[in-house]
Amino acid sequence: MKYYDQHLHTFLSFDSKEIFENYLLNKPPYFVATDHLDLRNPGDNFQDDIPDYDKLAQKLSELEANYPTTFLKGVEIGVVPGQEEQINAYLNDHPYDLKLLSIHQNGKFDYMDDVVLSKDKYKVAKMYFDQMAQVLDTFSGAQILTHFEYGLRRLDFTAEDLEEHFEKELTTILKKVIQKEMALEINAKSFGYYQNANLYRYIIPLYKSLGGTFFTLGSDAHQASDYEALFPEMSGLLKEFGVNFLVTFQKNDRFLTELP
Template identity: 30%
Template sequence: MLADYHIHCKYSDDSEEKPEKIIKIAIDKSINEICFTDHVDYGIKLDKEVFEKMSENEKRSWKEKTGRIDLNVDYSNYFEEIQELKKEYRDKITIKQGLEFGMQTHTVEDFQKLFDSYKSKLDFIILSCHQIEDKEFWTKEFQKGKMPDEYNTEYYEEIYKVVSQYSNYSILGHLDHIQRYNEMIHPFEKSREIITKILKKVIEDNKGIEVNTSSFRYGLKDLTPERNILKLYHELGGKIITIGSDAHKAEDVGTYIPYIQEELKKIGFNYICTFEKMEPVFHKL
């Protein structure tokens, strides 16, 4: 079973790829199932409907605050297009509908409203942390003026606070995402305690984690999340796990998935998961 459960297309602000091109390449690569998971990041991005109702002064103020104006998924067109493609390609590949929630503690309520509005259409939700206090990791704004121990701890604490407040998700995306932006790999042992708390909460709530193969594109020294985290999750009894390329270009869909399946077997996992209407489906490795 080859399934890619982390894919972005033109409905994410950081991709221009057409969904149909992604589907065709996935079929060419003999992938059995894919799930589109385009970005929603409240706090730094706006819903289309909100943006269209803003005055010019409000738009200027928003741009001064964030440095740019980026929009979240155009939900109605997103779900409509995926639904049409599901029908067109139903005999060649299974296509699921998802979203990636880039959550922060102060945006939990916004995401709950969003989920309530579209839950009938959703198969899968990735819960990720891309910024804290609306400060981005990739620009180093969040890390500015802090020592690595401080900002790495704050990152995991934010995730723990979010999963303690919110449970309408499927898996945690790229759990050690902050490692991508560290100057040097931050030692696992320094974060073991808070990561353990996160994973115990995830397991308690019958949620899961993913292995994100973008680690290869970014030239990281370990998997995402790193093998220590995967081993800890397994030792704690975690069973729900997905694999996703985090592709923003069609050519990256499905990359390294067979390799990751073998690595998961080495750790002791017996299954990978896909999702149907927010419920995990287990497939033997």
């Protein structure tokens, strides 16, 4: 099986207008859109952003009749502690083949909002990593932990900062990821646009040293032109640390594929 992008957004996300057909110009053997599920989303006036599952199912049914691609249902779940019961109630009635776990916001602000610039960066990072650790304890069923450094994107952090100030918290997080047999995502927007490749250069060997073996690449594309963005560069970084395989998820199945 050839590896395929496992982090994509379409018009079913509040922050994308992209249509499925534009992604399919890449002729992927498998295709999965992972649109946002974020309750009381500060990035959208505190609305509940829940992808329209019926519209997704209808769209995939239409596409299956016209494309040789195998289509999967995916979702990116942003979790704030206290929301788990409501999220699980939705997921129980709406089965997905792939579930990404993300920490985007804390119920008051998104970690990408300007408000973080007025706060102590170490306190923001501690809040973010503590929330991630708590969610990994209280929420189950996701297969991939996305963009581990999302909460640091607006702040100035180096790999040395993480090692000195947050290695304990990150070790706790990564042990939980490993225990749950989840994968760690290398995120193209983080790697390229937000110039955080150095933070991945730090986290990859730490994850491996704890016994972590599952990695994914995700473009986090919100437009089709970013499909599989920076995959060669991110693959090259993984190879530097002796990683030669990626993992794909399809419901309860897990497949290892060679790095592209």
